[in-house]
Amino acid sequence: MKKIILASASPRRRDLMERLDLEFEVVICDADEVTDKTEPEDVVIDLASRKAMRVFGDQKEDAIVIGADTIVYNDGKILGKPVDDKECFGMLTSLSGKTHQVYTGVCVIYSEDDKVNKKTWAVKTDVSVYPLSSDEIMDYIAVENPFDKAGGYGIQGPFAKFIEEIKGDYNNVVGLPIGSLYQFLKEII
Numbered sequence: 406m407k408k409i410i411l412a413s414a415s416p417r418r419r420d421l422m423e424r425l426d427l428e429f430e431v432v433i434c435d436a437d438e439v440t441d442k443t444e445p446e447d448v449v450i451d452l453a454s455r456k457a458m459r460v461f462g463d464q465k466e467d468a469i470v471i472g473a474d475t476i477v478y479n480d481g482k483i484l485g486k487p488v489d490d491k492e493c494f495g496m497l498t499s500l501s502g503k504t505h506q507v508y509t510g511v512c513v514i515y516s517e518d519d520k521v522n523k524k525t526w527a528v529k530t531d532v533s534v535y536p537l538s539s540d541e542i543m544d545y546i547a548v549e550n551p552f553d554k555a556g557g558y559g560i561q562g563p564f565a566k567f568i569e570e571i572k573g574d575y576n577n578v579v580g581l582p583i584g585s586l587y588q589f590l591k592e593i594i
Contacts, residue, residue, distance in 0.1 A: 406594055407515065408468040412436075412460035415553075417561070418473060421581040427590070432460045434472070445478045446527040449510025454525055457512040461521075469515040469593065475580045477556030479505035484556040493546050493557040494539075500556065502536035504570075507555070507578045511586055515593055524589060528582040530573030532560070537567055 409429040411422050419431055436459040440451045457472030464470070477484040479499055487493035510527045545564060551557040558564040560571075560578045574582045 408464075408466065409590075409594075410460055410464070410468050410470045412456040412470055412472045415473075415580055417559070417580045421576055421579060421583050422471075424583055425587050425590070427594075429471075432463075432470075434460050438474075445476060445483060445506065445508045446510070446529070448483060449474045449476055449508045449527050450512065450525045451510070453510035453512040454523070457514045457523075461514040467516055469513060469590070471586065472512040472514075473509055473581050475507065475509040475555050475577075477505055477507055479503065479556070486555055487552055487557045489552075490546055493551045494542055496557040497537060497542045497545070497551075498539075500534045500537075500558075501542075502534065504531050504533040505556070506530065507532055509577045509580060509582055511582065513586075513589060513593075517593070522593075526585065528574055528577045528585060530571055530575070530577045532571050532578060533569040535567050535569045541567070 409427055411429055411431050412434040414433040422429055434456045436455040438452055440448055442448045442451045452474035453472040457470045461470040484496050487496055507530045508527055512525045514523050549563050576583050
């Protein structure tokens, strides 16, 4: 079987990949995370592709490389990872009492019959957040590390108590739609 590589520094993606019961390794990627795309699906696919292509290009042997990128989309704006408490507070305030979307783009690059193949897709999940008070937001920021999470929150951590409803793939919100990924991997491994 070909070596499977996850091109990601995210511990959450690594945890999700472990659920697939496939041997894989993690390669942290330093690909440029700047894109000229503006539509959420296009942004996450472009960034996931950059990560996967960067790692695939460095491989000396046949491998299947998986890149992923996740964003939060709210009121027509893409919310990335907050840089400080103030930005995180603003992001979480904007999500309070509303439904937003979480998009994850996936890119799988692999070779077959001496040809390099690339498969990309994006998954969208709707997330509804209960109304949050300023104190709840400040308390959350004080105990959680929101700065490595798109939109400033992780659905799998303490922020879970503020989630009213999700429509779609829960794992997508965590950072990797493992159901659709597994279905594709079954076709190529």
